[in-house]
């Protein structure tokens with residue numbers, strides 16, 4: 245069965261949506277946005293609560309009657325089937341993943357299992373359930389992916405939707421594989437799908453193993469700021485709430501079978517970004533300019549470190565009209581202010597106390 249690309253006749257409206265990985269960084273922003281923007285949408289958040297899942301990220305919506313949390317693994321076929329039967333989902337937004345490149349270098353199999361087999365399990369159950377309910381055509385499987393599937397760029401050029409896949413880390417290889425499986429379900433079984441590949445995200449509620457929250461925390465505490473190699477690797481940064489807005493747009497108006505690159509044309513060398521963070525954090529804390537410069541510490545480069553990522557998001561802008569809503573200066577300043585104002589959140593994550601949130605708030609319900 246060969247599937248052609250087509251626009252939805254009118255913007256879609258979904259009533260019951262399964263969000264996977266909603267307790268993570270991006271997923272929590274997606275849930276918050278969808279609840280706020282779509283007044284009849286019911287969301288079920290399926291999340292295994294690995295080290296990266298933090299239910300405190302969703303404290304402000306946990307008593308919303310249109311939001312439900314289910315702890316569980318996306319690879320668990322009977323649990324996912326039971327959830328489909330109970331909630332009659334008409335869409336899946338799939339974000340759950342092992343997501344940290346450094347961990348994928350030390351524990352590659354966990355990435356292959358969750359990111360490939362987990363995605364395949366969700367697709368399989370969705371296919372069975374939507375076929376049984378004869379609602380395949382009006383349903384949608386939205387797979388959230390990364391620009392890292394395209395590999396690494398030289399000094400010139402941007403990743404577009406037609407750039408050949410060339411993943412280089414176990415993380416990006418597992419995400420690339422999952423993208424292929426999603427497309428295979430579209431072409432083979434006619435499953436309505438969309439995929440988006442986004443550049444690096446930053447913003448509130450990000451686990452402090454990732455560059456920006458890690459650096460903010462270390463600048464505040466005057467601890468060394470470890471930078472891989474010479475700090476010349478380049479990443480293209482997008483504010484997480486703009487990513488969530490793009491996901492909302494694509495969910496409702498994205499063409500069936502289409503792929504959308506999401507990015508903000510905002511490239512930074514790691515060393516320049518860290519210098520910018522030093523400037524912002526020191527200013528917020530009333531320190532002299534340059535106070536934390538000496539904390540910069542160059543460390544042995546990451547194995548197979550991709551040199552440059554940069555996204556061309558013109559297809560998304562031209563077809564669906566999405567654009568970033570704020571500048572990097574605005575986004576980074578508000579992000580720094582959020583981490584400084586939420587020391588307790590950071591402290592709970594660092595100490596491991598955040599992992600008690602489920603037992604304290606959900607276990608007895």
Ligand SMILES: NC(=O)c1ccc[n+]([C@@H]2O[C@H](COP(=O)([O-])OP(=O)(O)OC[C@H]3O[C@@H](n4cnc5c(N)ncnc54)[C@H](O)[C@@H]3O)[C@@H](O)[C@H]2O)c1
Pocket residue numbers: 264265266267268269270271290291292293294295296297298316317318319338339340341342343344358362388389390391419441442443444445446451
């Ligand atoms: N963070 C970025 O910059 C970025 C950029 C582009 C794309 N993405 C993609 O967006 C998605 C979300 O990224 P993130 O940064 O929010 O990740 P994250 O690591 O913060 O969150 C991942 C969530 O998935 C959950 N999870 C992990 N394994 C699971 C399993 N087997 N079953 C159920 N839940 C499981 C975790 O508990 C966690 O809550 C990922 O698919 C990632 O590849 C991330």
